[in-house]
């Protein structure tokens with residue numbers, strides 16, 4: 292069924308996601324604060340709207356893809372009253388679990404429906420429509436959003452009630468941040484022991500050390516030719532985004548009183564690393580910091 296979708300936030304992720312909705316026959320009315328982003332989206336068939344309220348006024352579904360929770364809550368304050376009763380709000384941004392739950396509450400209080408549906412897969416996945424969506428909200432809302440999510444990705448998992456999508460995202464990325472540091476430390480330890488990168492890879496990638504950080508995004512050049520280490524750590528998944536996601540995980544760890552020492556330490560290490568490299572380096576480049584600091 293073709294839907295009329297208001298798409299707010301047409302940046303690196305939102306732009307190609309909106310384009311994929313159009314390719315699958317949906318009508319998309321888009322808005323972004325940056326004119327260049329709106330113009331680029333218009334080139335893919337998005338109908339530009341001068342403001343977010345204008346974009347949502349006639350929409351069946353509102354999808355947002357914004358930087359952080361404060362942007363999403365600010366947007367909802369601007370548009371909830373304008374949207375038609377029962378409109379489904381799907382927020383695909385990566386935001387705090389607590390902010391996601393607040394967004395659900397505000398949508399419901401305004402007579403609308405909501406789903407949090409953050410993604411994994413990066414800009415490459417957004418362009419190729421191979422994102423994985425992890426959704427939180429009601430069964431009905433998930434079922435209604437599913438065809439749209441599948442137009443932008445190849446997997447959509449319903450994780451539970453409000454905020455459960457964001458919860459899955461922070462837990463997954465906490466595993467990823469910690470495992471990338473562990474793999475990087477192991478390679479640097481191997482170097483100091485005279486072990487070649489290839490030998491460690493050949494053993495660990497088929498033994499109990501196997502994980503995505505090693506076998507797909509290997510932080511040293513050579514063993515996995517497609518990993519960012521082979522192109523001087525050009526992202527990929529930028530260090531700044533990993534720092535952001537680990538910050539969200541750390542907030543949730545503190546709020547829940549969870550004893551997660553490695554997750555919190557990974558958040559500190561990535562915050563420090565991202566402060567230096569921002570979005571210019573893939574998060575696997577942290578191996579160079581570990582190597583440089585060894586022997587200090």
Ligand code: NAD
Pocket residue numbers: 299300301302303304305322323324325328343356357358359362365366383384385386410411412413414528529532535
């Ligand atoms: P981006 O900065 O490229 O895009 C965000 C866009 O939102 C910008 O164009 C900005 O102008 C716009 N915007 C901000 N406030 C707005 C408002 N009130 N109204 C309209 N537009 C507004 O960021 P991105 O890389 O597209 O990431 C978007 C979200 O997706 C983030 O939450 C990020 O954590 C998440 N994410 C990104 C990646 C990735 O690889 N880039 C991967 C997974 C998840």
